[in-house]
Amino acid sequence: MNARDLALVILLFIVGAVIGYFAAGPGKVTTVTTTVTTTVVQTVTPTVTPTTTTAAMKTPADTLIIAMDTSDAVSLDPARAYEFTSCFVTNQLYDKLVDFELPDLINVKPEVAERWEVSPDGMTWTFYIRKGIKFASGNPLTADDVVYSLQRVVKLKQTAYSVLEPFLKTPDQIEKIDDYTVRIKLNKTVAPSFFLSVLTFTTSSIVDKKVVEAHEKNGDMGSAWLDDHSAGSGPFVLEKWDRESQFILRANPYYWKPGQPRVKTIIIKHVAEPTDQLLLIQKGDVDVATDLTPDQIKQIEGQPGIQIVRAERLHNVYIGMNVAVKPLDKEEVRDAIRYCIDYDGIVNGILKGAAIKWQTVIPKGLLGANPKTPYYKDVNKAKELLAKAGYPNGFTIELTTPPTYPQIDIATKIQADLAECGITVKIVQMTQSMMYEKYRKQGLQMVLAGWGSDYPDPDSNAMAFANYRIKQLAWRNSWYDDYAADLAEKASVEMDTKKREQMYLNLTDYILDHGPYVMLYQTVAQQAVRDYVKNWLPDPTFYYLDLSKVSKG
Numbered sequence: 001m002n003a004r005d006l007a008l009v010i011l012l013f014i015v016g017a018v019i020g021y022f023a024a025g026p027g028k029v030t031t032v033t034t035t036v037t038t039t040v041v042q043t044v045t046p047t048v049t050p051t052t053t054t055a056a057m058k059t060p061a062d063t064l065i066i067a068m069d070t071s072d073a074v075s076l077d078p079a080r081a082y083e084f085t086s087c088f089v090t091n092q093l094y095d096k097l098v099d100f101e102l103p104d105l106i107n108v109k110p111e112v113a114e115r116w117e118v119s120p121d122g123m124t125w126t127f128y129i130r131k132g133i134k135f136a137s138g139n140p141l142t143a144d145d146v147v148y149s150l151q152r153v154v155k156l157k158q159t160a161y162s163v164l165e166p167f168l169k170t171p172d173q174i175e176k177i178d179d180y181t182v183r184i185k186l187n188k189t190v191a192p193s194f195f196l197s198v199l200t201f202t203t204s205s206i207v208d209k210k211v212v213e214a215h216e217k218n219g220d221m222g223s224a225w226l227d228d229h230s231a232g233s234g235p236f237v238l239e240k241w242d243r244e245s246q247f248i249l250r251a252n253p254y255y256w257k258p259g260q261p262r263v264k265t266i267i268i269k270h271v272a273e274p275t276d277q278l279l280l281i282q283k284g285d286v287d288v289a290t291d292l293t294p295d296q297i298k299q300i301e302g303q304p305g306i307q308i309v310r311a312e313r314l315h316n317v318y319i320g321m322n323v324a325v326k327p328l329d330k331e332e333v334r335d336a337i338r339y340c341i342d343y344d345g346i347v348n349g350i351l352k353g354a355a356i357k358w359q360t361v362i363p364k365g366l367l368g369a370n371p372k373t374p375y376y377k378d379v380n381k382a383k384e385l386l387a388k389a390g391y392p393n394g395f396t397i398e399l400t401t402p403p404t405y406p407q408i409d410i411a412t413k414i415q416a417d418l419a420e421c422g423i424t425v426k427i428v429q430m431t432q433s434m435m436y437e438k439y440r441k442q443g444l445q446m447v448l449a450g451w452g453s454d455y456p457d458p459d460s461n462a463m464a465f466a467n468y469r470i471k472q473l474a475w476r477n478s479w480y481d482d483y484a485a486d487l488a489e490k491a492s493v494e495m496d497t498k499k500r501e502q503m504y505l506n507l508t509d510y511i512l513d514h515g516p517y518v519m520l521y522q523t524v525a526q527q528a529v530r531d532y533v534k535n536w537l538p539d540p541t542f543y544y545l546d547l548s549k550v551s552k553g
Helices: 084-093 143-156 159-163 192-199 209-214 274-283 294-300 331-340 343-350 379-388 407-420 432-439 458-466 482-493 497-514
Strands: 030-032 063-068 098-101 104-110 113-118 124-129 174-178 181-185 236-242 246-251 265-270 306-321 355-357 396-401 424-429 446-452 517-530
Touching: 063 274, 084 236, 084 246, 084 265, 104 113, 104 192, 124 143, 143 159, 143 174, 143 181, 143 209, 274 294, 274 517, 294 306, 294 517, 306 331, 331 379, 331 407, 331 497, 331 517, 343 355, 343 407, 343 517, 396 407, 396 432, 407 424, 407 446, 432 446, 446 458, 458 482, 458 497, 482 497
Parallel strands: 063 265, 396 424, 396 446
Antiparallel strands: 030 113, 098 104, 113 124, 124 181, 174 181, 236 246, 246 265, 306 446, 306 517, 355 517
16 A cells, blocks of 8 residues: 555554564474563653643543544445544454554554464464454354455455555465464565564454344445444444544443453544634543644643643655756755755744654654654755755755645745755645645655655655655655665565664665655644543554553543
8 A cells, every 4th residue: 555645644554573583493483472572662652741630520431532533534344444533443443463552563462363373484374363252243253254354355455455465465365274273375575574564454453254244235245334333353332423423432342351441432523623622622521632733732731630642653744856857866956955954943843842853764663763863954064065066056946835734834944944055945835636646747846745654664664765666755756776776675575673674774874865855854643631531542653542441530
């Protein structure tokens, strides 16, 4: 799947997590079980505003009420769900073979599969299904359900299938060995952590075969019914979805994890306007508000009874420079542009805490993330580089941006910054749909754009930014660099996690110096949460958040 590269990037990430795999010698089969030792990387920490007293709880103690803009939701069928809201809700209704446990997005954990084995060539995977799990219907979860669920994604070929498509082309690649064993044969070798990470996405959710087949119509494999019903073994069951109004989820009485879920009901209210969300969270009529603006966050931070939870998203914002357009073909010119920009002014002045300065192409929190930030505003250095490149008096260039906040504000600041270096920037405003259509055809000079990871693995970003052969970002900017493309491809299949990590560090260093990008920042999600809400963990994706662990009191 192509990463959703609209400014509000639609979902989104591959993670070095096959524990014990690399200890096996050549020709051995590695078994991963629940007793493995992992290295947890906590990328973000909840920010709790100090208060002298805890505000009285107005909402029911056994009900979590969330205010968010749910207008992007299309379907709750795991084979179709691909939007933020759709995946967020779906994650509460279903289990997967493996999953992440926030805040760690490095180590994949067992879930429906209690352990797995992988062949030495990395192509054949055997998953051993945990016994005793029941669906909300009371039906036992077995290998038949796992095989049916994954084959169903392949057969339906909906948008969400793009997550699994690189590995699974035909349904017969997924087979039942016995009632609690499933074998998956990939069509190519990939890094183990890559494939496991993809399996954590909601597309790989396990559905109740018997229930879904009972609701099949005209060969749709139950898809129309699953749009607004659930058939999972997750902590919650979908009671109702009133579109453009609310989702109501009830606790699954058969849920298999002890002590979970900790609340009986989840209500997700559609509140499109941040101003309305602000009023609701301030009054205590909702427990969580997810879509407040940076100014609103500043306004309520420190107020009694409210905590601000932050998480660095797996979403980078950058300037793309089309090297087919002179003088952007010269590395000195691209470096000069990087030294013209006031990064701190963008992060602190415009975004006001909703971003961190990040100058490499793999976001913070993933394997291979490179924290180097060598570029800063240095007008004299920028002018020296321009003179060296043969442009002592600067040049004129177009910068295309959507006409929305914060993009237009950032573009205007970049225009002013580059003017100090002698570069005249003409801002071209386009709707996002028009801009990206033209961008995908190599039709822009410079562009202010964003890229979000589809799954928590460096491959999602590395291939896009480095490998022109897949016709994503490198290709859109006419950057045909075989060294970068080759290194990205090699890293995607490297079986040794440490070697793979070093490859990505080398690749990000190379792109930092030679690539066609000015990496501006990594976005930060900021959510307002009433202080009696416990275990609302920061989530770089929003759709890995597990509400079964959230409690009130």
